[in-house]
Amino acid sequence: MSERTPAAIALSPACLFRPPTFAGIMPWPPPEDPSTHALRSSPITSPDVAQIWRLRGTPYTDIRIFMAKNGGNPRLSVAEVCGSLHAGVGYSYPQKPQKSAVSDPPECAKNGYLYPEPEKCPRKAFLDGNFARRQSQELPSEHEIWDTTLPGFGMRVQPGGHRSWFVRVRHRRRHRRITLGSVEDVEALVARRVARRHLVEVALDGLPRRPDIPVGPVFIDYAEEFWRDCAHHWKPSTQRRNRTALDHHILPFFAEHRLNEMDRTDIVRWRDDCANVAEAKFNRALPVLAAMLKYAEQLGYRPKGKNPCRGIERFRRKAMERFLSPGEYARLGRQLAQVEDDYPNEVAAIRLLIYTGARLNEICGLHWDWVQPPRLVLPDSKTGAKIIMLNRQALAILQSLPRHEGVALVFPKKRGKGHMSLEAFWWRFRRTCALPDVRLHDLRHSFASVAVREGVPLATIGRLLGHALPETTARYAHLADETIAEAAARVSSTMASALGVRP
Secondary structure (H helix, E strand, O other): OOOOOOOOOOOOHHHOOOOOOOOOOOOOOOOOOHHHHHHHHOOOOHHHHHHHHOOOOOOOOOOOOOOOOOOOOOOOOHHHHHHHOOEOOOOOOEOOOOOOOOOOOOOOEOOOOOOEOOOOOOEEEOOOHHHHHOOOOOOOOOEEEEEOOOOOEEEEEOOOOOEEEEEEEEEOOEEEEEEEEEOOOOOHHHHHHHHHHHHHHHHOOOOOOOOOOOOOOEHHHHHHHHHHHHHHHOOHHHHHHHHHHHHHHHHHHHOOOEHHHOOHHHHHHHHHHHOOOOHHHHHHHHHHHHHHHHHHHHHOOOOOOOOOOOOOOOOOOOOOOOOOOHHHHHHHHHHHHHHOOOOHHHHHHHHHHHHHOOOHHHHHOOEHHHEEOOEEEEOOOOOOOEEEEOOHHHHHHHHHOOOOOOOOEOOEOOOOOOEOOOHHHHHHHHHHOOOOOOOOOHHHHHHHHHHHHOOOOHHHHHHHHOOOOHHHHHHHHHHHHHHHHHHHHHHHHHHHHHOOOOO
8 A cells, every 4th residue: 555545545335336337338428427526626637537437337436535533645646546445547356466557458358348258258058969959150260168067078169160079187287188079979968978087087096096807708608618628628427417507507697797706795695596496406516616716717817716616505415315124125126036027137237236336327337348257347437447346146147148249338228329227217117116215326325234234344335335535435334333233232132131131
């Protein structure tokens, strides 16, 4: 503030800027106003009054200067008064002190106007499909239309009428304009979505992010790749069993899953869907899925050590063990003798199962080259190469079978190639023996139970049956306990009789 300025300067309400006239044009010269007599009678000259009237949009200005109580020089120029209000001469807005009092008005304000000119100020509108379909007014120069809701998103209009979407971002102190496509090719919603993505990427620049995980293949596509690489290493029976599990139990649930996105939650959900419906099928299919996910880790489709099948509990199933009693053996033997003439090969195969305790496929798929008395030398079985010792009854059955020239199988099909199948015959035959709940595999269990009752050690029984693990033979341990209990009962009865106690 100048030293000549009084301690207090008050402006009358008329000093407040009034709104513009109808068209924004100020009349010149201004009409006579009684409030200006004080100015005319003051030392301020006529050119100074003209400077006041030149104030944009304020044709009627009344400035009254009141002297402070301690006195002061009222002879002040208009420039000094306006300078005390930080407003330059001829302007209706305050100017910074370092700027000249005669600086140019803003670019968008024309002389004599208080509102911006549309040709020079930024245009704004809600840029949607309706706005894009309108025919904009062609201007001689390029201009932009900015969106009213998404800052930075706009439309560029060329002089020839070509329009395109763009977004302006400020990345690391530098402004950058990204073209999103022409209005004719890119819809407004799509352009807005892409612009928002660019703005978000710039806003999050420098912040920690989750590492990008490559997108893995879909499970149904990977299943064929896994089968092509691994299936030919399995036995034919294993291929059939695993293919059934893959096609009927695994693919219906996981076909559309991304391989790298499968987690433990998906396996648990699959297990819950199989509860009380397909528990046995789930137990057989779970190892197949575990092998597939393990191979996916080796191919790099999944992170190492993240197999979600690890630790998933299988359904506990009641052990299906059926042991034939001596009376049931008698009924079975009598019925086999009755149908032997009609079904000689089927009866011979069933008797071999009873006397050897072998598996069904080991007997039905037996070759004559593997028969080397007193043993059967199998090059392959469920647990690998195997030797089955033949007893006198089993040797007699093999010697009674006819051997045809050029036929390698002991039990060939009557028609066609391959070995004989016993399942269909057994399902009909067991009803005639009053044994509707006995399976062909139960003949193997019954062989082990008789061996236990005869006092054969479990390790020896395991070798007779061809078990690869001792845990498999341990299921018959309870039969050994029963045998020991029976032996203890016989011993105690003998001692009680010797003591004269009634057993």
